[in-house]
Amino acid sequence: xxxxxxxxxxxxxxxxxxxxxxxxxxxxxxxxxxxxxxxxxxxxxxxxxxxxxxxxxxxxxxxxxxxxxxxxxxxxxxxxxxxxxxxxxxxxxxxxxxxxxxxxxxxxxxx
Amino acid sequence: xxxxxxxxxxxxxxxxxxxxxxxxxxxxxxxxxxxxxxxxxxxxxxxxxxxxxxxxxxxxxxxxxxxxxxxxxxxxxxxxxxxxxxxxxxxxxxxxxxxxxxxxxxxxxxxxxxx
Numbered sequence: 001x002x003x004x005x006x007x008x009x010x011x012x013x014x015x016x017x018x019x020x021x022x023x024x025x026x027x028x029x030x031x032x033x034x035x036x037x038x039x040x041x042x043x044x045x046x047x048x049x050x051x052x053x054x055x056x057x058x059x060x061x062x063x064x065x066x067x068x069x070x071x072x073x074x075x076x077x078x079x080x081x082x083x084x085x086x087x088x089x090x091x092x093x094x095x096x097x098x099x100x101x102x103x104x105x106x107x108x109x110x111x
Numbered sequence: 112x113x114x115x116x117x118x119x120x121x122x123x124x125x126x127x128x129x130x131x132x133x134x135x136x137x138x139x140x141x142x143x144x145x146x147x148x149x150x151x152x153x154x155x156x157x158x159x160x161x162x163x164x165x166x167x168x169x170x171x172x173x174x175x176x177x178x179x180x181x182x183x184x185x186x187x188x189x190x191x192x193x194x195x196x197x198x199x200x201x202x203x204x205x206x207x208x209x210x211x212x213x214x215x216x217x218x219x220x221x222x223x224x225x226x
Contacts, residue, residue: 032211043115043201043217044154087153091212097142097161098169099212101154 004088009106012082018075020105022088025069031091033064034099035073037084044087044101047073078109113137115218117202123224124192132187132221134202142207143185144169144215145177147198154201160185161207192225199223 005023012018024033034049048055048062050071055062061074075082085104092098118133136143144159146169156169160179174196176188185204189196199222205215 034212036215041199041220043203043219044215045217046214049212049214085153097159097167097207097212098156099215100156100170101146103153 003092003100004090004102006086006088006102006105008103009108011108011110012075012078014080014109014111015077018078018082018107018109020073020075020086020088020107021070022073023070024088024090027068027090028094031094033062033068033071034089035060035062036087036089036101037082038087038104039081039084047086078107080109080111083107083109115202115204115216117200117218117221119221120219121222123226124189125226126192126194128192130189130192132189132200132202132223134185134187134218135183136185136204136216137183138204138206138216139182140204140206140216141182142205142212142215143179144203144205145175145185145187146201146203147171147196148201148220149198157187157200189223192223194225197223197225 032049035047036044038044050062064071087104115136141162145157146154158177160166199220202218203215206213
């Protein structure tokens with residue numbers, strides 16, 4: 001089954017770019033990579049997802065390596081409100097609807 | 112749109128009691144799912160549904176039942192509550208297809224304590 005690996009925690013200075021890595025070396029086929037974040041104990045919030053090419057939206061950018069074994073979520077100008085747990089998610093296996101969250105990266109943005 | 116709603120927000124149960132956590136969405140999403148989140152941990156998938164009448168097990172299905180009689184509702188039943196089921200439960204929905212999950216919309220969660 002596919003799974004993801006993320007660092008447990010990271011710090012970032014306010015106003016700087018936050019780069020959050022994710023390893024998904026067992027990703028299969030044409031599977032998307034999804035990123036969510038969870039602030040305090042609220043329900044997770046969708047950020048972005050991608051397949052092969054880099055993606056950008058109003059919240060973040062997603063860089064996926066050419067071999068698709070890893071990706072990096074970039075918050076270009078981190079603010080204190082970006083302090084959260086960030087989850088990288090892939091499907092367990094092609095042809096299923098099971099998506100596994102993993103334990104995520106706790107990002108702390110420092111003033 | 113109300114999005115994804117969950118009731119109750121908080122619940123305390125005694126060991127052995129049963130109860131149903133309610134989840135509803137008004138976005139006509141086919142895919143709905145239930146997760147649990149233990150303190151300091153990530154989310155774990157309990158059950159999911161890809162449409163009315165279709166449900167399947169996730170990572171941690173034991174002790175829970177689900178049904179999907181309508182597109183809007185996806186209740187989660189605890190059959191005989193145990194202290195190990197103390198957790199925060201999140202419901203989510205998505206306009207998923209087999210090729211892509213799309214964006215999952217999460218409810219605010221139900222905080223359950225089993226004594």
